[in-house]
Amino acid sequence: MKTDIILAGVGGQGILSIASILGVAALEQNLYLKQAEVHGMSQRGGDVQSNLRLSSSPVHSDLIPLGKADMVVSLEPMEALRYVEYLNPQSGWIVTSTAPFVNIPNYPEQAAIDAALASRERVVAFDMEAAAREIASPRSSNMVLLGACSPLLDIDPSKLEDGIRAIFARKGEKIVEANIAAFRLGREKAIEMRSGK
Amino acid sequence: MKNRKLLLLGDEALALGALDAGLSGVYAYPGTPSTEITEYIQSHQGAKERGVHSHWSSNEKTAMEEALGMSFCGKRAMVCMKHVGMNVCADAFVNSAMTGVNGGLIVVAADDPSMHSSQNEQDSRFYSQFAFIPALEPSGQQEAYEMAAYALDFSERVQLPVMMRMVTRLCHSRAVVEQGDERPENTLSYPEKTRQWVLMPGNSRVRYREVLQLWESLKEESEKSPYNKYITGTDRSVGIVASGIAFNYLMENFPDGCPYNVVKISQYPLPEKMLQRLADESDRLLVIEDGQPFIEEKLRGVLPGAKKISGRLDGALPRTGELTPDAVAAAIGLKEAEHEKRCEMVVPRPPALCQGCGHRDVFHALNDVLAGYKDAKVFGDIGCYTLGWLSPFNAIDTVVDMGASITMAKGAADAGQHPAVAVIGDSTFTHSGMTGLLDAINENSPITVIISDNLTTGMTGGQDSQGTGKLEDICLGLGADPAHVRTIDSLPKNHDAMMALFKEEIDYPGLSVIVSRRECIQTARRHNSAKK
Numbered sequence: 001m002k003t004d005i006i007l008a009g010v011g012g013q014g015i016l017s018i019a020s021i022l023g024v025a026a027l028e029q030n031l032y033l034k035q036a037e038v039h040g041m042s043q044r045g046g047d048v049q050s051n052l053r054l055s056s057s058p059v060h061s062d063l064i065p066l067g068k069a070d071m072v073v074s075l076e077p078m079e080a081l082r083y084v085e086y087l088n089p090q091s092g093w094i095v096t097s098t099a100p101f102v103n104i105p106n107y108p109e110q111a112a113i114d115a116a117l118a119s120r121e122r123v124v125a126f127d128m129e130a131a132a133r134e135i136a137s138p139r140s141s142n143m144v145l146l147g148a149c150s151p152l153l154d155i156d157p158s159k160l161e162d163g164i165r166a167i168f169a170r171k172g173e174k175i176v177e178a179n180i181a182a183f184r185l186g187r188e189k190a191i192e193m194r195s196g197k
Numbered sequence: 198m199k200n201r202k203l204l205l206l207g208d209e210a211l212a213l214g215a216l217d218a219g220l221s222g223v224y225a226y227p228g229t230p231s232t233e234i235t236e237y238i239q240s241h242q243g244a245k246e247r248g249v250h251s252h253w254s255s256n257e258k259t260a261m262e263e264a265l266g267m268s269f270c271g272k273r274a275m276v277c278m279k280h281v282g283m284n285v286c287a288d289a290f291v292n293s294a295m296t297g298v299n300g301g302l303i304v305v306a307a308d309d310p311s312m313h314s315s316q317n318e319q320d321s322r323f324y325s326q327f328a329f330i331p332a333l334e335p336s337g338q339q340e341a342y343e344m345a346a347y348a349l350d351f352s353e354r355v356q357l358p359v360m361m362r363m364v365t366r367l368c369h370s371r372a373v374v375e376q377g378d379e380r381p382e383n384t385l386s387y388p389e390k391t392r393q394w395v396l397m398p399g400n401s402r403v404r405y406r407e408v409l410q411l412w413e414s415l416k417e418e419s420e421k422s423p424y425n426k427y428i429t430g431t432d433r434s435v436g437i438v439a440s441g442i443a444f445n446y447l448m449e450n451f452p453d454g455c456p457y458n459v460v461k462i463s464q465y466p467l468p469e470k471m472l473q474r475l476a477d478e479s480d481r482l483l484v485i486e487d488g489q490p491f492i493e494e495k496l497r498g499v500l501p502g503a504k505k506i507s508g509r510l511d512g513a514l515p516r517t518g519e520l521t522p523d524a525v526a527a528a529i530g531l532k533e534a535e536h537e538k539r540c541e542m543v544v545p546r547p548p549a550l551c552q553g554c555g556h557r558d559v560f561h562a563l564n565d566v567l568a569g570y571k572d573a574k575v576f577g578d579i580g581c582y583t584l585g586w587l588s589p590f591n592a593i594d595t596v597v598d599m600g601a602s603i604t605m606a607k608g609a610a611d612a613g614q615h616p617a618v619a620v621i622g623d624s625t626f627t628h629s630g631m632t633g634l635l636d637a638i639n640e641n642s643p644i645t646v647i648i649s650d651n652l653t654t655g656m657t658g659g660q661d662s663q664g665t666g667k668l669e670d671i672c673l674g675l676g677a678d679p680a681h682v683r684t685i686d687s688l689p690k691n692h693d694a695m696m697a698l699f700k701e702e703i704d705y706p707g708l709s710v711i712v713s714r715r716e717c718i719q720t721a722r723r724h725n726s727a728k729k
């Protein structure tokens with residue numbers, strides 16, 4: 001088993017918590033992993049990404065080579081498209097929120113971004129902020145995203161829920177439950193969308 | 198405790214390795230990508246119980262000297278910094294080879310190839326060679342963990358500091374690390390050889406010869422090091438030298454094993470015999486190293502040699518920027534994997550000052566005031582407020598190194614420039630702005646120094662800032678005129694008051710300091726949620 005994931009977003013959106021939860025779950029399952037993070041300057045509202053590599057055999061490079069990623073998992077649609085050259089052209093998936101984060105003057109037309117996503121095969125895209133709001137926890141759109149990519153992972157979803165518990169335990173039971181609900185919602189939506197196609 | 202598996206950043210693995218090896222103190226000034234080493238020790242329960250020193254230092258030079266003092270007393274110490282921190286501590290670093298060490302001493306230099314968060318791409322291995330200090334370059338998180346103990350033992354055995362050269366991709370990448378045994382801290386003891394700790398010319402001349410001899414013996418150490426390896430291949434058409442994490446990129450491209458002869462380098466000075474053997478047993482050489490072509494230049498020398506050598510200097514690998522598995526694949530002649538083209542509509546998304554950040558108010562007010570002058574110049578500095586160069590502010594003319602705002606403004610004023618405004622953050626001010634301010638005070642230079650105080654070291658993630666609560670007193674203590682040491686809150690509602698104050702002090706024909714203050718929005722949020 002080997003899964004290479006590029007996690008993408010804008011600094012401050014919380015993609016690193018997704019990486020941490022996947023990390024906890026992978027460690028539980030005795031998988032090898034490497035996860036390159038971005039710290040520093042770009043965390044101030046710039047584009048951020050994390051290369052996450054899970055495997056049943058040792059992982060060498062911290063970085064994913066071009067054309068080898070199994071998934072680009074993103075909290076922002078333009079940020080998802082930033083990494084298409086890394087996707088495996090035969091089998092790579094994009095899982096992304098469609099809610100744009102506009103903090104630059106030259107952000108592309110949203111219609112163009114939507115069209116670029118719609119023209120691709122193997123895409124799971126919906127507004128994850130809206131989904132998170134549906135269950136009254138707008139800040140857990142990152143857990144909706146984790147849920148949405150979970151059907152594509154070789155990791156038992158209950159292990160991911162354990163990871164969510166471990167990461168949010170400090171913040172109290174209410175926050176843990178909200179994040180688990182967000183995770184489940186994302187997972188359901190993604191399963192629905194994929195069976196619809 | 199034994200064989201515990203942990204998921205750790207390269208930085209954290211190194212920190213834990215040092216703690217397990219009996220570290221008594223870590224000394225550091227924050228700097229990406231090295232910051233998490235010290236932060237890990239600060240939050241480590243065992244380190245707290247043991248009382249391991251981990252308070253931030255004012256700058257890299259004070260950190261280096263404090264660590265050397267601990268080593269003098271026989272205990273194990275570690276200094277951590279980003280690569281440009283080496284420039285700040287260079288005096289202490291180079292001379293620490295002359296004094297040698299008593300307790301083991303690690304100097305961590307975290308390089309930032311590709312300049313993810315830095316102003317240049319300098320390679321700290323040049324410092325190690327320049328100072329005659331051995332260096333280690335871990336290739337992975339497990340190695341970073343294990344090398345900490347190795348480095349401290351080695352440092353005590355050869356009585357020299359040991360540099361640990363890290364790079365961003367290792368510092369900030371997580372992997373599973375297996376924890377080993379723990380060892381107690383050293384007890385207080387004093388150096389046996391006392392003369393070399395007093396670097397007067399007579400002592401130094403004697404010691405320098407010793408240092409040079411030691412350097413020759415360190416080459417032998419490198420031949421035997423468990424971290425340098427000769428791996429024999431089946432195909433002699435090329436011999437590959439791969440240092441640090443470059444070795445991983447090589448292996449990534451050969452999942453079933455590399456067919457070529459390879460020398461993996463993780464300990465310096467270079468093992469010359471091992472490299473000679475690689476040259477003898479291979480038709481040509483390829484050098485893969487992250488950062489500058491340090492090894493490649495040494496192998497090439499100046500005069501043309503018999504062997505063709507490829508690497509960053511002949512374009513086989515890109516001359517600048519960090520290595521990638523793809524760049525390495527191209528250099529060894531592998532076919533590029535099939536992949537899509539970049540999506541053309543995607544545009545860059547540069548970082549920006551946070552909404553609610555007081556630096557924004559400083560730049561708004563400053564821009565509005567300076568619009569009324571011809572050719573005003575603003576000398577910026579290093580920190581979040583460097584982002585004031587970007588639009589919509591475009592408020593800064595220079596950013597060079599920490600502290601350079603005040604001194605460059607002074608030099609500009611000496612040249613006849615007016616207005617000459619310096620904008621500096623609180624942490625940068627105590628790092629290396631204070632000494633320059635003394636110069637400006639002593640000559641009553643007609644410059645306006647704005648200390649944009651957000652009560653934290655923001656850019657690196659919000660570490661405690663050493664001057665918090667003392668900035669005005671520091672300026673007054675250095676001799677600034679109390680009438681021209683002014684304070685204001687950086688708030689949108691104060692825009693007009695800030696403008697008036699800035700204008701008044703810019704028009705004053707002497708030195709003034711304005712402390713413009715508002716807590717960083719990120720740390721304020723954290724403080725609020727901690728209170729709840």
Ligand SMILES: Cc1ncc(C[n+]2csc(CCOP(=O)(O)OP(=O)(O)O)c2C)c(N)n1
Pocket residue numbers: 226227228229257279281282285579580581582599621622623624625626651653654655656657662
């Ligand atoms: C010699 C050196 N050491 C460390 C750094 C890393 N560094 C860059 S900005 C910064 C913090 C500056 O803090 P402050 O001046 O208070 O400004 P803020 O970011 O809080 O606005 C640090 C530590 C550096 N660039 N150079």
